[in-house]
Amino acid sequence: MRIIQIIDSLDIGGAEKMAVSFANSLSSRMEFSGLVVTRKEGSLKKSIKDDVNYFFLRRKHRIDFWAVMRLRNYCKKNDVRTIQAHSSSFFIACMVKMTYPKIQILWHDHNGIGVIPKREGAIYLQFFSIFFKGIIAVNTELEAWARRKLFCKNIIYLQNYVVENNDFDKTTLLKGEDGKRVLYLANLRHQKNHFLLIDAVKKVHNDFKEWTFHLVGNDSNNDYSTRLKAKIKEYNLENVIYIYGSKQDTEHIINQCDIAVFTSNSEGLPVALLEYGLFCKPVVSTSVGQIPYIVQHGKCGFISKIGDSEGFSVNLSTLMADKELRLKFGKEIHKVILETYSEQVVIDKYFSWVLDLKNIKIN
Known part of the structure; x- marks a missing residue:
């Protein structure tokens, strides 16, 4: 399989960390794992493994024709079959699919349940869900909402995961008393x-x-x-x-x-x-x-x-x-x-779901 993760920035945040984690985890398990950052680089760039194919898109506007074409060309050059779009990056992924139909889109929804009332009138999200091959929801409430409201019905609740790392930086010293x-x-x-x-x-x-x-x-x-x-x-x-x-x-x-x-x-x-x-x-x-x-x-x-x-x-x-x-x-x-919530448990579940989706070709 050849899958890329798309995220808007590499600032420190939950969705951003998971986009990097997925790219890193898949890089040792499949032929091609890429990470595309659309708007802004950040400190999480240091966390990307060397064997992840990294691409900074430099998207300037919400509707950026040249950014869409750069992403399309990147997918074609690397024979990418699947885009895993995190949070709001689904928009540009859908723009690419309109010009390159062979692409399959997995939308990874990281938002909290509190945003759902705001979504009820978000007709654009319902419309773009027509282009989704699958939806990953990070909690059960988001999964239930997607089943009720969106056109794509290949939906899975997939928990976030964390990777153990004992070789971490030790820069910030907190104030206050140890133990309290x-x-x-x-x-x-x-x-x-x-x-x-x-x-x-x-x-x-x-x-x-x-x-x-x-x-x-x-x-x-x-x-x-x-x-x-x-x-x-x-x-x-x-x-x-x-x-x-x-x-x-x-x-x-x-x-x-x-x-x-x-x-x-x-x-x-x-x-x-x-x-x-x-x-x-x-x-x-x-x-x-x-x-x-x-x-x-x-x-x-x-x-x-x-x-x-x-x-x-x-x-x-x-x-x-x-x-x-x-x-x-x-x-x-x-x-x-x-x-x-370990890497092995979640990635095994992820692969099982992806392989069950129709029309995703395996190399």
Whole structure:
């Protein structure tokens, strides 16, 4: 088989990490594995294996005829049969198929379930689904939505996966005291609802003054970011909550922390959750996406209602107060990740599904 992954950028994010991971995983299992980045390179470029065929498309506009032709020519030159388009990159993949019909498109949907109400009126997505050969959904809610709304019916729920890597960079040193750090690994944007975490920190700080909280993820310095920093200052938490921006050495960062959190309003299956579990970190999260199925309230961590800062703070303080419980939850989530969300398990399932799709030719 000859398959390429397409993603809009290589900035650090869940969809971006999975596009790189798929390209890397397939490179040792098939004749040709490529990765095409349409708009913007980024720090994840360093993670691409040497045997992955990499191509930067330099797409300038939403409708960019010359970018479409460059991608078409790349597919023809490398005899690519299948494009796996991650998130919004399905658009340019469909443009290529219109000019090169032999291409098969697999759409990999990474978005959180919270985006679905916005999709109900997205007629363009329904229209372009006519061109999809298959759809990969990262959680069961997205799978069910695709079956109801889209024309393509070759749909699979395929969990994200994580690859063990003990040879990681060790650049970022977190502030605060060892053994008493809480990490939120997420870009600073509305969907991630960092404000809920700030409210929870305000509630627990008096009882846990030695604990610090660390926000790692892209900071666009936009209105959301400005309001977030203002709220931290308003609550006098500048020496308790630290913002680091985007970092490449996420494994090292996770390894320095003791509790991992999500306060999101919506999620798909966040890669950060799998990374938390790989490093045995207990999780406190809102009930979003596939997270509750992995964390299993009371087994690997605690789950709170979306937007419930009171419930979240109670769950957080319970873990902060009990080291043995943290260790217990950490061991359990590590076991879950290795058994269900490993590279071998997911890629085997992926290949079985791809080979079952009609008209995908095998070399």
